Structure formats: C-alpha cells, structure tokens
Amino acid sequence: MKFSIQRDRLIQSVQDVMKAISPRTTIPILTGIKITATSEGVTLTGSDSDVSIESFIPNEEDGNQLVEIFTPGGIVLQAKFFSEIVKKLPMDTIEIEVINQLQTVIRSGKSEFNLNGLDPEEYPHLPQVSEENVIKIPTDILKNLTRQTVFAVSTSETRPILTGVNWKVDSGNLTCIATDSHRLAMRSAAIEYTNDADYNIVIPGKSLNELNKILDDTSEPVEIVITENQILFKAKHLLFFSRLLEGNYPDTSRLIPTESKTDLVINTKEFLQAIDRASLLAREGRNPNVVKLTTLNSGIIEISSNTPEVGKVIEQVQSESIDGEDLKISFSAKYMMDALKALEGFEIRISFTGAMRPFIIHPINDESILQLILPVRTY
Amino acid sequence: MKFSIQRDRLIQSVQDVMKAISPRTTIPILTGIKITATSEGVTLTGSDSDVSIESFIPNEEDGNQLVEIFTPGGIVLQAKFFSEIVKKLPMDTIEIEVINQLQTVIRSGKSEFNLNGLDPEEYPHLPQVSEENVIKIPTDILKNLTRQTVFAVSTSETRPILTGVNWKVDSGNLTCIATDSHRLAMRSAAIEYTNDADYNIVIPGKSLNELNKILDDTSEPVEIVITENQILFKAKHLLFFSRLLEGNYPDTSRLIPTESKTDLVINTKEFLQAIDRASLLAREGRNPNVVKLTTLNSGIIEISSNTPEVGKVIEQVQSESIDGEDLKISFSAKYMMDALKALEGFEIRISFTGAMRPFIIHPINDESILQLILPVRTY
Numbered sequence: 001m002k003f004s005i006q007r008d009r010l011i012q013s014v015q016d017v018m019k020a021i022s023p024r025t026t027i028p029i030l031t032g033i034k035i036t037a038t039s040e041g042v043t044l045t046g047s048d049s050d051v052s053i054e055s056f057i058p059n060e061e062d063g064n065q066l067v068e069i070f071t072p073g074g075i076v077l078q079a080k081f082f083s084e085i086v087k088k089l090p091m092d093t094i095e096i097e098v099i100n101q102l103q104t105v106i107r108s109g110k111s112e113f114n115l116n117g118l119d120p121e122e123y124p125h126l127p128q129v130s131e132e133n134v135i136k137i138p139t140d141i142l143k144n145l146t147r148q149t150v151f152a153v154s155t156s157e158t159r160p161i162l163t164g165v166n167w168k169v170d171s172g173n174l175t176c177i178a179t180d181s182h183r184l185a186m187r188s189a190a191i192e193y194t195n196d197a198d199y200n201i202v203i204p205g206k207s208l209n210e211l212n213k214i215l216d217d218t219s220e221p222v223e224i225v226i227t228e229n230q231i232l233f234k235a236k237h238l239l240f241f242s243r244l245l246e247g248n249y250p251d252t253s254r255l256i257p258t259e260s261k262t263d264l265v266i267n268t269k270e271f272l273q274a275i276d277r278a279s280l281l282a283r284e285g286r287n288p289n290v291v292k293l294t295t296l297n298s299g300i301i302e303i304s305s306n307t308p309e310v311g312k313v314i315e316q317v318q319s320e321s322i323d324g325e326d327l328k329i330s331f332s333a334k335y336m337m338d339a340l341k342a343l344e345g346f347e348i349r350i351s352f353t354g355a356m357r358p359f360i361i362h363p364i365n366d367e368s369i370l371q372l373i374l375p376v377r378t379y
Numbered sequence: 380m381k382f383s384i385q386r387d388r389l390i391q392s393v394q395d396v397m398k399a400i401s402p403r404t405t406i407p408i409l410t411g412i413k414i415t416a417t418s419e420g421v422t423l424t425g426s427d428s429d430v431s432i433e434s435f436i437p438n439e440e441d442g443n444q445l446v447e448i449f450t451p452g453g454i455v456l457q458a459k460f461f462s463e464i465v466k467k468l469p470m471d472t473i474e475i476e477v478i479n480q481l482q483t484v485i486r487s488g489k490s491e492f493n494l495n496g497l498d499p500e501e502y503p504h505l506p507q508v509s510e511e512n513v514i515k516i517p518t519d520i521l522k523n524l525t526r527q528t529v530f531a532v533s534t535s536e537t538r539p540i541l542t543g544v545n546w547k548v549d550s551g552n553l554t555c556i557a558t559d560s561h562r563l564a565m566r567s568a569a570i571e572y573t574n575d576a577d578y579n580i581v582i583p584g585k586s587l588n589e590l591n592k593i594l595d596d597t598s599e600p601v602e603i604v605i606t607e608n609q610i611l612f613k614a615k616h617l618l619f620f621s622r623l624l625e626g627n628y629p630d631t632s633r634l635i636p637t638e639s640k641t642d643l644v645i646n647t648k649e650f651l652q653a654i655d656r657a658s659l660l661a662r663e664g665r666n667p668n669v670v671k672l673t674t675l676n677s678g679i680i681e682i683s684s685n686t687p688e689v690g691k692v693i694e695q696v697q698s699e700s701i702d703g704e705d706l707k708i709s710f711s712a713k714y715m716m717d718a719l720k721a722l723e724g725f726e727i728r729i730s731f732t733g734a735m736r737p738f739i740i741h742p743i744n745d746e747s748i749l750q751l752i753l754p755v756r757t758y
Contacts, residue, residue, distance in 0.1 A: 078689065081659060081690070084659050085656070087661055088656050089656070090656075110695040110696065110697075111693075111694050112691070112693045113656075113659075113690060113692045114690045114691045114693075115690035273467070276467060277468070277469075277490055280463050280467065280492075281460060281492070283495075299497075309495070309496060310460060310494065311483075311493045311495050313490070313491065313492045313493070314491045315489060315491075316489040316491050318489075365573075
C-alpha cells in the first residue's frame with residue numbers, strides 16, 4: 001500500500017472514525033484505525049464493536065485531487081498515535097506507505113514516522129446490511145430529533161433498555177421517545193421510505209450522541225437501513241453502524257396525560273433563566289436541585305428554592321397567560337432546564353394536572369414535540 | 380450595608396478575588412468573599428492565607444457611575460454561591476443589602492436572593508506592609524518575567540524552596556530564577572526603585588501564576604513592596620499579597636556553563652514543532668518523553684525517538700549554523716518544549732558542552748534570558 005493524501009481531509013476523517021474507537025476495548029485490533037486504499041480512494045474504519053464508522057476520501061472531489069494511489073492495499077495503525085501524528089505533520093500532503101510486511105512509513109516534508117502496523121485481514125468485518133428498505137430524513141431534522149430526545153435516556157444500567165432511544169416507524173412517520181422513568185422526551189417527524197414496513201427499535205443513546213457529532217449541518221438526506229440487530233446511517237462519504245438494544249421498550253403512551261387543570265403559556269428563555277438562578281441555592285439539602293413553582297395573581301409565576309444553611313431565592317416571571325386552577329408544584333430544575341433547552345426558540349405551553357401528576361411541555365401550536373416531567377414530592 | 384453596583388464590573392472583581400480562594404481551606408470564613416462598602420466605593424477581598432487579593436470598585440470611573448452607596452458597612456458571603464449568582468443575575472445593576480444582622484439580600488430585576496452571611500469582623504486582617512521601598516516594573520514586563528521562568532519551578536514538595544521563583548534585586552536589576560534541579564530558567568530586567576536596598580527572596584510559583592492571570596496586559600507600572608515574609612503587588616484598583624517561602628535558595632550561578640563546544644543557531648518555531656512530533660512516540664519505554672538530537676552535515680540536525688513496541692520517528696531541521704564539535708545528545712522533550720515556548724518569537728542559540736553536560740539556550744544577542752537543561756543518559 002502506498003498513497004499520498006491531503007492532510008486536512010485526512011485529519012477530518014480520522015476525527016470522525018475516532019468517535020467509534022474506545023481505548024478500553026478488550027479486542028486489541030480495535031484500538032487501531034483500519035486504512036484501505038483502492039483505485040477509488042482511501043477508506044478509514046473505526047469500531048468498538050457496538051458502533052462502527054467508515055469514512056471514505058475519494059481520489060478527487062469538486063475538481064480537487066485529495067488522494068493519489070500508488071499501490072492499493074491496507075493496514076491497521078494504532079489510533080492514538082496515528083491521530084496525533086497526522087494532526088502535527090508539517091506539510092499539506094502526507095505520504096503513507098507499507099514496507100516490510102506491516103511496517104508503515106508516514107512522511108511529510110522532513111518528518112518521517114515508522115509505525116508498527118497490524119494485519120488488516122484480522123480486523124473484524126463490518127455488518128452486512130441489505131439495502132432493501134431505505135428511510136430518508138434530511139440531516140438537520142435527524143439531528144434535531146436526536147438533540148430533542150436523547151438527553152432524557154437513562155444513565156443507569158438497572159434497566160438497560162432505557163439507555164436507548166425508542167424509534168417507531170409507522171405510516172410515513174418516525175417517532176423518537178426517550179425516558180429515564182422520571183421524565184420523557186418525544187418528537188416525531190415525517191419521513192420518506194421506499195417500503196411500508198413498520199419498525200419499533202431501540203438505538204443506544206451513546207450511538208446517537210456520537211452520530212450527531214459527526215453529521216454535517218445540512219438539509220441533504222441521511223439514508224437509514226434497519227435490520228434485526230443493526231441500524232446503518234449513510235451520509236456523504238460516511239457509513240455509521242450501530243447495534244440495537246435487545247428487549248421491548250415500555251409502552252409510554254399511557255403515561256401522557258390527555259387533559260389538564262392548569263395551563264401556562266410562557267417565554268422559554270426568561271423561564272429557563274429564572275429556573276437556572278433558582279436552582280443555584282438548591283444543590284444540597286433534602287431535595288437536591290428541586291425548585292418550587294407557584295402561580296400568583298396577574299399572570300405572574302414565582303419560582304423559588306430554600307436551603308436553610310445557605311439561603312433562599314425567589315424569582316418572578318410574567319407569563320403570557322395562566323388558565324385554570326392555582327398551583328404549587330415542585331420539580332427537578334435540571335429536568336426542566338434540559339426540556340426547555342430542547343424547546344429553545346419556541347413559546348411554550350405547560351399543562352399541569354395537579355401537584356402530584358406528571359406535566360407536559362409543548363411548543364404552542366406544535367404537537368410534534370413533547371416533554372414530560374414527573375414532579376417531586378416535597379415535605 | 381446597602382449599595383447598588385454595575386454587574387459586569389462586580390463579576391470582574393469577583394473573578395479576580397476568587398483566584399485566592401480555596402474550597403479546601405481549613406478556616407471556614409476564608410471560603411467567603413469579604414465585601415466592604417465605604418463612601419469611596421466597594422472593596423472585595425479573597426484569601427487562602429498564603430495569597431490575599433483585594434479588588435476595589437470606585438463609585439465613579441471615567442465619568443461612569445459604577446457604585447452607589449446607600450449605607451456603608453460590610454459582610455462576608457460564600458464565594459461559591461455569590462460568584463455564580465452575580466454571573467446569572469438578569470439586569471445590568473445589582474443591589475446588595477444586609478438586613479437583620481447577617482442576612483443579605485441580592486436583588487436584580489424580578490430576582491431576589493437571600494443569603495446567610497458571615498461577620499466581617501471575623502475575617503482575618505490583611506498583612507500590614509509599610510511602603511518605604513517601592514519597586515516599579517511595567518506590568519507587561521513583569522508578566523513576561525514570570526511567564527519565562529515560573530514553568531521551571533519544582534512541582535515536588537521534597538525541596539519546598541524549589542517550588543518558588545527566586546527574585547534577586549541588586550543594582551537596579553531584577554533577576555528571576557526557577558529550577559526543579561533538572562532544568563533552570565532565568566530572566567533579568569531593569570527596574571525602578573526608590574531605595575537601593577537589595578533583596579533575595581523566593582515567591583511561591585503558584586502565587587505568581589495566579590498574579591499573571593489577574594494582571595492586565597498593559598505597560599502601566601506595577602508597584603512592588605517586599606517585607607520579611609510578604610510581597611505586595613499593587614496595580615490599578617488591585618492589591619495582591621503573597622507570603623514568601625522561608626529558607627535559602629541554592630546558588631545556581633555555578634551550574635551555568637561559561638564555555639561551549641557545539642553552538643547551534645536555529646529557528647525556534649520549526650525546532651519546537653520537530654521536537655513536538657518526535658516526542659509523540661516517546662511516551663512509554665525506558666526513557667519516557669526523551670528525544671535524541673544529532674548534528675549531521677550541511678547544518679542539518681536530526682531529532683529522533685524510538686520506542687520498539689510502537690515505532691520510531693526521524694525529524695530533520697535545517698539550522699542557521701552549527702559551529703564546533705559533532706554532537707549526539709538526549710534530553711526531555713517536555714523540558715525543551717517548555718524552554719522553547721518561553722523563547723517564542725526569538726531566533727535562538729543553543730550552546731552545548733558535550734553529551735553529558737547541561738546546555739543553555741539564549742535568544743541570539745540577548746543575554747537577559749537563559750534556559751538551561753540537563754541531558755538524559757540513554758542506554
């Protein structure tokens with residue numbers, strides 16, 4: 001194998017595939033990046049066996065030569081060293097050559113590295129995914145779907161299924177649901193697909209977080225293929241595979257209240273900042289991070305917290321409207337702030353059905369996003 | 380006590396005095412910021428008993444009103460909470476009032492915090508420093524003196540005196556010296572002083588690092604007063620006290636070679652980048668982080684490292700000149716990079732007296748800065 005390649009483009013691809021590589025893997029070859037040179041260009045692969053990422057750099061793009069292949073072939077190089085080396089090489093072009101079996105020389109200007117490589121034949125094969133049923137979603141919408149739901153997955157392994165995001169594909173619609181059993185985030189969007197198969201799968205939250213870091217902010221579609229235990233996302237020059245979580249995701253539809261007793265319409269940003277400040281003194285004590293919301297006259301709501309050892313805080317926010325019963329309710333400031341950040345830019349409606357019942361937050365006039373939070377009982 | 384104050388200016392002063400506050404202090408009141416309002420303005424104080432910082436905000440500056448005092452007085456507020464609260468308050472103006480003994484109300488817009496304060500009478504007094512002998516140094520030169528030396532202090536407490544920077548004031552000159560016994564950094568500069576007293580003191584490296592973060596980048600002079608166990612730095616609206624280290628600093632002058640056998644003139648940046656790359660593979664093995672320098676023909680120097688398990692790297696750098704004997708020498712890449720970063724922007728001369736002797740690095744034609752490094756014996 002011997003080729004030369006544009007450094008900046010190589011750095012970008014290395015950063016992308018590094019997202020799949022874990023230094024704590026128990027399979028030694030997976031600490032490496034697999035590099036394959038063919039007549040079309042160079043492919044990099046990284047994997048931790050849960051997530052695998054493949055990034056392709058073509059010989060030429062938009063009239064610019066990115067790669068020149070002298071001899072096709074492959075090698076696996078230690079990701080930790082290879083990624084730092086390419087970042088620090090002095091010239092715009094890098095030459096990579098395998099000499100003497102697995103010895104690999106990396107040259108740029110007057111700099112020459114000689115790395116011990118590993119045999120690419122020993123690198124695990126990526127899952128084979130048949131591409132019959134393809135779902136298409138614009139990249140920016142997919143990123144929003146993830147951003148507005150994935151924060152609500154469970155971080156505890158007591159119920160592993162809750163560490164994933166539930167995807168339901170049905171009648172031209174994708175619904176994403178995440179819950180840690182104290183709060184729930186849901187978002188749906190229309191999708192395009194080549195077949196009317198329905199799906200109900202659970203994607204690890206960690207995979208979706210990594211995918212969101214790699215995808216460009218573009219309206220170009222991502223193609224998605226779902227198999228029994230894998231999901232593949234295909235973007236330009238990029239393949240992202242993730243295993244799916246096994247097991248049945250709980251039915252969350254019955255958790256969501258359908259009526260309300262108190263309805264609040266409020267500016268998201270002002271409300272978020274007031275909650276943020278009210279939580280400053282609420283770190284310690286019996287109910288860490290819990291704030292209290294009280295409706296007052298004239299559409300004013302009060303957010304407060306009190307930790308006797310430290311002090312107390314009272315915030316007043318003018319709402320657009322308060323309809324229905326007066327209310328005093330306590331909840332986690334963190335959960336509320338996470339939900340409000342997912343709804344940033346919207347004016348929101350919060351619908352309560354009493355101090356001890358879950359409440360829901362929607363953008364006004366938009367039922368495609370829903371955030372649900374369970375209140376906290378305070379004594 | 381009651382006053383109103385511009386939020387941005389308060390945030391800046393709080394950040395400055397926070398540099399002296401340690402959450403791990405054993406003296407509870409020192410986890411607080413002391414706030415004092417007088418007819419002239421507001422003074423904030425933070426201290427960990429080694430370093431004390433006082434920041435003053437005057438009622439008015441450049442025609443802008445910064446503070447309005449309603450009732451003079453004082454309070455001590457928990458630094459952790461107070462600093463986060465002022466950062467997040469909604470309006471440009473903040474009102475602070477002590478009610479009911481030590482209860483303190485902080486108001487801004489519709490936000491109201493009520494903090495439990497501590498008695499300012501119990502806050503330790505700052506050292507009394509008589510201002511007879513004042514040394515003046517432009518702020519930017521003081522910051523450079525520190526930046527170019529303080530990184531070389533010892534981080535180990537086995538010889539506590541080496542965790543400080545030795546300041547020698549003599550004949551209108553200040554010399555700063557730091558060493559951890561493997562390398563040494565020295566820089567001198569002319570100073571202005573009102574008295575011809577000589578000093579030989581040791582300032583904790585930690586204090587100088589904090590001071591450098593607070594001082595503005597300006598050519599305005601800093602006034603310095605040295606007493607038996609304290610040093611005071613006075614800048615605009617700022618007092619910075621540090622205790623001095625006790626004990627005698629070793630005489631380092633005899634460590635510095637006065638002759639050389641090989642002299643190298645080289646571009647700092649190219650040399651630094653080559654060392655940086657050569658060190659990438661030198662992390663593990665018998666001599667962690669050690670690289671080898673070899674003089675070749677035609678003014679070329681080679682930087683290399685070799686870790687059999689990982690691979691090897693060879694860098695070539697074209698020097699301006701090599702005079703004297705051929706040389707092979709090994710040294711810590713980290714020490715060399717620290718020294719080169721302190722000399723950034725200069726063309727440098729490196730003077731060697733053989734592979735096992737300390738070598739020195741100067742900017743060419745500037746004897747006021749010196750970096751010394753002990754080589755490493757490799758087998």
